[in-house]
Amino acid sequence: MLKYLRREIRDLEAYEVKERDYVVKLDANEGVDWLDGLNRYPVDRSDALRDKLARQLGKTPGELVFGNGSSELIELVFKAYLEAGETVVSFSPTFSMYRIFTLIHKGRYLEMPLKDMVSLDVEAFIAFANENRAKVVLISNPNNPTGTILSPEAIEKIVREVDAMVVIDEAYIEFSDQPLTDKTRDYPNAVVLRTFSKAYGLAGIRLGYMIAHEEVIGYINRVRSPYNLNVLTQGVGLKALESVAIARENIQMIKEERERMAKVLRDKGFDPLPSQANFLFFQAKKGLYRYLADQGVLIRGFGGDLEGYYRLTIGTPKENDIVINAIEEAQNERSQDR
Numbered sequence: 001m002l003k004y005l006r007r008e009i010r011d012l013e014a015y016e017v018k019e020r021d022y023v024v025k026l027d028a029n030e031g032v033d034w035l036d037g038l039n040r041y042p043v044d045r046s047d048a049l050r051d052k053l054a055r056q057l058g059k060t061p062g063e064l065v066f067g068n069g070s071s072e073l074i075e076l077v078f079k080a081y082l083e084a085g086e087t088v089v090s091f092s093p094t095f096s097m098y099r100i101f102t103l104i105h106k107g108r109y110l111e112m113p114l115k116d117m118v119s120l121d122v123e124a125f126i127a128f129a130n131e132n133r134a135k136v137v138l139i140s141n142p143n144n145p146t147g148t149i150l151s152p153e154a155i156e157k158i159v160r161e162v163d164a165m166v167v168i169d170e171a172y173i174e175f176s177d178q179p180l181t182d183k184t185r186d187y188p189n190a191v192v193l194r195t196f197s198k199a200y201g202l203a204g205i206r207l208g209y210m211i212a213h214e215e216v217i218g219y220i221n222r223v224r225s226p227y228n229l230n231v232l233t234q235g236v237g238l239k240a241l242e243s244v245a246i247a248r249e250n251i252q253m254i255k256e257e258r259e260r261m262a263k264v265l266r267d268k269g270f271d272p273l274p275s276q277a278n279f280l281f282f283q284a285k286k287g288l289y290r291y292l293a294d295q296g297v298l299i300r301g302f303g304g305d306l307e308g309y310y311r312l313t314i315g316t317p318k319e320n321d322i323v324i325n326a327i328e329e330a331q332n333e334r335s336q337d338r
């Protein structure tokens with residue numbers, strides 16, 4: 001939305017790369033081909049990938065832009081919309097990079113705590129954003145690291161009532177029970193981010209995408225570096241979109257494993273939050289974390305306000321069994337200590 005766009009960006013034009021047929025191509029200072037045609041720059045706007053994804057999502061290509069991971073897209077929102085000293089609002093705990101990206105872009109970062117780490121008081125959050133004159137509101141949905149999710153109604157209310165750009169970061173949405181829908185056509189202050197790093201199992205290629213109103217995508221393209229998506233990523237991304245059945249199967253497996261692991265943890269005396277993502281968030285003694293680490297079983301531990309909380313990514317059934325065994329061993333060791 002123009003209203004929120006940074007002043008410096010208003011008069012910029014997006015860098016356009018025209019794809020043309022050629023006999024010799026000597027217009028881009030490219031080098032000599034020696035490895036699979038990789039001497040050429042990629043197609044700037046990932047046209048083939050974008051067309052295919054647009055068809056799958058029921059969007060126009062103009063409603064999509066890709067990023068080098070959704071991380072890049074968070075930064076592009078700041079580049080387009082956030083002036084130095086302006087405020088970014090989220091809730092806590094949430095994805096720690098939100099604070100870091102905000103500070104890098106010279107913003108002021110404010111978080112409103114979730115109640116009992118779980119629930120968001122939507123009215124209070126809207127008031128918090130508006131009272132602090134937020135320019136950008138970030139919502140991780142489902143939320144990393146708690147795994148909890150806001151309803152589509154709550155999201156829509158926030159988008160409608162805050163006077164800011166609202167980024168709905170759906171990195172984990174495919175693991176939730178909610179359908180993949182968005183209202184970016186109705187609300188030009190809403191931006192949805194998704195990634196191939198989680199449900200598609202392709203964190204290694206760094207591929208994320210933004211869905212937003214065509215006007216917003218146009219502004220994002222003004223601040224995006226040309227050719228931000230490399231040839232290899234575009235190619236693998238296309239292959240992934242042709243293999244949706246594989247992704248679907250993996251998502252189903254992870255969801256089943258998530259429920260199995262949640263039950264195991266509960267049976268062992270832990271209290272994981274109900275999760276709509278591919279991880280579980282729970283409190284434990286430091287000894288457990290250390291024991292697991294010693295066995296080469298890596299889970300995520302947190303510091304600061306989240307000291308004593310852990311996040312376990314759901315793996316394959318085999319990997320999860322190893323985790324279960326290690327937890328059992330840790331508990332047996334501790335009971336022998338007494």
Ligand code: PMP
Binds near residue numbers: 068071072194203208
């Ligand atoms: N958003 C959230 C909530 C995340 O947890 C992550 C990754 N941990 C990202 C964005 C970034 O994902 P990527 O850059 O790999 O797309």
